[in-house]
Amino acid sequence: MTARLELVYHADRNNDLSLARAACAGDERAFERIYQAHAGRVHALCLRMSGSRTRAAELTQDVFVHVWRNLAKWRGESALSSWIHRLTINLVLSNARSEQRRLKHEMSDSIADGSDTADDEPRRASPGAQAPADVLNAIDLERAIAELPPGARTVFVLHDVEGYRHDEIAKLTGTAEGTCRAQLHRARRLLMDALGGER
């Protein structure tokens, strides 16, 4: 790390520590600054991992509630952004697990009078609207990621978007590394299909 980069790094860390201390002491403006600095990153992650705008908004709320409740535990050993990032992933995965359990047991009448699902409906690729194989558009990719099955989506987002290694993902998700690899290949295959790639 160059001296200049090191200075910037320490300045950021000190700034984050001051903001965190102020927020812990009840300073709403300090907490708002933390929110403004990290909300976009948190929301992007929630959006991609949940595949739903409504769920992503709920999860983003929950993440920041967890952030302020646990902020006193952050002592600056890691960057605040890394701490929030890890907290986000754990919370989204924990919610996904509980959602899976709920889906197994939920009685069907719970969804009878809901119409909010329009936002959460899996978005199917329209027939004949395939993009050329060599043009991978980011918007198309975001849409295709949202359509992936939850397990494959989680691994794809963590590995190919966020850059986590298989061993880290296995630890986070509580699955074997081999399962993660299989899910990743499956996700890539489904994405290639959705985006018009052959094979």
Add this chain to the structure above:
Amino acid sequence: MTHLTFEELSELSEHRLPSAEAADHLATCPECRAAVQRLRNLLATAHALPRDVAPPEHVWTAVRDRWRREQGAPVRASHVWVRPLLVAASIVLVAGVATIGLMSRGQIVKRSGDAAAPAHLVSAVQTLDRNYGGTIAELRSALESRRDALSPHTVRTVDRALTIIDSAIVEARAALAADPANQALMDILSAHYQREVDLLQRATELSSS
């Protein structure tokens, strides 16, 4: 000619060689090389996706209101709640309660080891009771007076969700009574209270619309 499997192509797209045979095949097969290139394009696009996606405005409003409530500060009545459907909201709330309930059970087993409650925790529990108790009573009363405006199915859904949340609160309080120094249990109790307030607010808004 037998082409490479998708798994082999996928490994190759990350510059990993699944086997010497795969490398030999790739050197002589333009079709497989093109497939690897398409996969690499996919990975490059995925890696270049925007790191930030701004959340809707109401997210901050909701977070801030929860912050103020827990800090004991006044919360303005004019919420900018975007109105997700009550049933979907209830499902999310109940799922959250289920998650927190499981965490709570974990915490009951994993005692803090310090039976004496620090003064600040006792005081925090009292503040929680004071802040949420009043708000919940008011919201329940408001909802009760507008109950007829809701469909029977919605009333059933709300009642069922409230019952679940109330039992979770009772469970968290019992756990706190057994382990009063446990900060995590305090957080769990607080989260249950907040979920009850969220649900009541949404139900009240729905009955007013």
